[in-house]
Structures are given as structure tokens and as C-alpha cells.
Amino acid sequence: MAKLEIVPQQPDLWSQLRVAAEDAAREEPRLASQLNAVVLAHDDLAGALSFQIARKLGDAELGAMTVREVALSAFAADPGVVAAAEADLRAVQERDPAIRTLLQPFMYFKGFQALQAWRVAHWLWGQDRDTLAFHFQSRISELFQLDIHPAAKIGSGVFIDHGTGIVIGETAVVGDEVSMLHAVTLGGTGAERGDRHPKIGRGVLLGAGAKVLGNIVIGDYAKVASGSVVLKPVPAGCTVAGVPARVVACPTDAAPARTMDHTLADIAYDYVI
Template sequence: MATPRLEPRLEAVPEASDLWAQLRRAAEQASRDEPDLASQMNAVILSHGNLGAALSFQIARKLGDAELGAMTVREVCLAAFEVDPGIVAAAEADLQAVEERDPAIRSLLQPFLYFKGFQALQGWRVAHWLWLEGRETLALHFQSRISELFQVDIHPGAQVGSGLFLDHGTGIVIGETAVVGDEVSMLHAVTLGGTGAGRGDRHPKIGKGVLLGAGAKVLGNIVVGDYAKVASGSVVLKPVPAGCTVAGVPARLVNCPTDATPARTMDHTLADIVYDFVI
């Protein structure tokens, strides 16, 4: 089915979002501080009426290529946002998550323009919409481009919540039947994968507010409970109780309960006592 050519109605209606206002102010300041970037700030942010319009432009200028031009990518994004406004709402929650959890950022301009994790996630959200619409080939094209550009490989069939923070992004892999809850934080090289060649429901289910440290591998159709913490470099092969911390290869329980909101605090430290059993 051909992509409908929509008039960019998202351009016409200003948006009152505080985050959008913050993003515009940051772009205006950047234009003054770095005149060489003024045209970029205008094209990507300042010429648009709301976050959805700017986001569609940003995704298109990143994912467009010789096979699928930027204009076509933008039309796909606009169609997705028109049918499902929740995509833009999720992007706003993701942007808020970066602002709250990443001490390195100076303004919202950085994640919106430059952070691979945020950009890959927003491209994936459009790919997921395509997947649900039955347009699997185009969805997989988006996945391939996102993987090539950002080194973040999320299958369009996965289910991913909002308010996510993909810190650095490089090397993150999320399989087709994985489920990731709201407010999750994960660092680079996290894998949510299977344990073999079997088909069906074969990937992890990650609860709300979970923190997945750098290089953590969660494998198989297992549940990591809400507000759990998986330490960097761990290999998790069995379910993790809600509110618990696990670490090691294979992962062992370290502490229960853990920090109440690990994905928000981004606290990667571990308790001194390690229980002597494998989960």
C-alpha cells in the first residue's frame, strides 16, 4: 500500500508543551552562540510549530537515503503521528527522561539533535507503527537504517514503553518478542535476546523502572520485575524478582529490595553482601 501524501498539518498548530518551549529556547541560544549552526537550528527546530513537526523532520533527515528519500520518510512519520498521537507523546516522555537522568546534558538540544539513543528510539517508534499496520517490509527497512546509523538494533515487533533513556545507545539489541516497560534506563551494549533458534515468544520482559547496566545480557523469555537493577556485564538467564539487584555471570541476587527507582537515580553501585545462590 502506498504511503498517503499528507499535508503537514502538524506544522500549522503551535504546541504549548513546556519541553517544546525549552527546546526552542535552546535552539535560539545556539543560533546566537554558534552562527555557523543557525541554519541547522532553523531547519530542524525553529521553523516548526510543534515537537511532532520537528521530530518528523529530524527522523527524515537522518533516515532518508538513496532508496527511501527524506521527503518520503517524513511523510511516513507524519502519517504515523496523525494516526497515533501517542508516538509524539512517548517521544516527549523520552526527552523528559534524558533531561532528568543524564547529568551530561546542557539542554534538550543535545539529545534531540545528537544523542544516538534518543534518535534511534524515535525512529523505532515509527517502525513499530508500520509493523502494527502490516507494513513489515518498510518497518524492517527503518530498522536496518537505524541499526546502520546509530548501532541500535530494535526489532519493530518489540513492545517498548515511554519515558525510556538509552544512554549512549551503541550496541543495544532488543529482539522481536521483547517487552520493555515504561521509565526503563539502559546503557550501551545491552542485549535483550533469545537463547536459541526456537520461534515464538522467546525474548525477555522488562518491567517498569528497571535499570540495565552497560553490557548486561538478559536472555530468554524471562521476566525482570519492576524497579529491578541488572549490574553492568551481567548475564541474566532466570527471572529477577521485582525491586532486586542482580550481578555476575551467571547473575546472582545481590540485594532485595534495591533502590526504589533505579532507572531514575541511575545508581550503578552494588551492596557489599552477595547472596551465595544463582537465580
């Protein structure tokens, strides 16, 4: 579950993104210079993504040029970082009915942007550059209102929808193909140290406002209903709901993170807090 499984790069994604940017620049000339600087001036996704991260996170303390150099260093040292970003962008395309082209999440969706900036912070953490990793974490939190510890482990093909209020703790693990909505917390249960945060399996769907607390496993392809507080492990393929959460359906649909189906079985509505 902790292993990062990278989906091989699909060569047409960058072409699709460029075409979308070209179309948007023609349709909205006032944004043409922005689209050119962020997308069209670059040769590949790594170049554009490094520029996007830099223009968002750069500030008076750590300028955009320096941020971009750090991001490019991460991408060059670990090509899996860019491959994961591509899988994340594909995930948004497949799962978010609100988007029209790949340009929208790349340019304007903070869930996607925060996750890619976090991937650079996580690379820094792995290089024992903790202080700079924490700087990235702080800027991500200030800009996007997501607080993800740089030591956490997050797989590829992850979809963060809206993103506001998401908190992911230091020892949390998020598997491949997970989808989560705003205000999700993957936290601890107190001031204990060590391995203290949740382990989220592959293809899990975490509804808006879900709180998963403690070093517990949420099994592959499980579903956590919106607003639930999960304090115990969840079997693979099952749905939990409520405060505290209990199993209300087992099995659930085969790939809840892909279908984004937040509906519950009738038995869930018999649960009174």
C-alpha cells in the same frame, strides 16, 4: 507491563526546546541554519521530530521527504507516539547529568534519535507494513548501531544512554521508565520461535553490557548490574549481578532507572565466577 502508559504532554517542553535552539544559534552562528531547519522552522514537536528522523534515515533508496511523510502519518494516526517521544526526552533531561538543555539529546544523542525512529517502525509494523518497518530497522542499525526489532514493545519515558550495541529482540517487552546503557542485549537463548525474549518491568535499570536472555521477567524497579548475564527471572525491586547473574540485594533503591545508581552492595563483590 506490556501496556504503553503515556505521560500527558507538558506544554512547555516544545517552548524549552525552541528557546535552547535560539540560544545555540546565537552562540554558534555556523550551526544556525541547521538549528533553524531542524527545530525553529516547525510549529510543534511532531514537525521537528519528523524532520529530524527524515534527515537521519533518508537515503538514495528512500528519500528524506518520503521518510518524513511516513513519520508524520504515524504521528497523526497515533498521537501516543509523539507523547512517548516527549516522555523519552524528559527522561533524558532528568537522568543524564551530561546534558545542559533539551537540545542536546534531540539534536545529537543517538540513543534518543534511534528510539524515536524505532517508534515509527513499530507503528508501521502494527499497520502490517512489515517491509517498510524492516527498512527502518535496517537504517537505524546502520546509522546508530542499535538493532531493535519493529515488533518489540517499548514503553514511554525510556532512557537509552549512549546506545551503541543495543539489541532488542522481536518478542521483547520494555516497560515504562526503563533506563539502559550501551551494549545491552534483550535476546533469545537459541533458534526457537514464538515468545522467546525478555520482559522488562517498569523502572528497571539495565547496566552497560547486561545480557538478558530468554522469555524471562525482570520485575519492576529491578537493577541488572553492568556486564551481567541474566538467565533466570529477577524479583521486583532486586539487584542481580554476575555471570550467570544472581540476586545480590533485595530490595534495591525504589527507582533505580531514575537515580541511575549503578553501585552494588558489598555482598556482590564476594561473587567469584
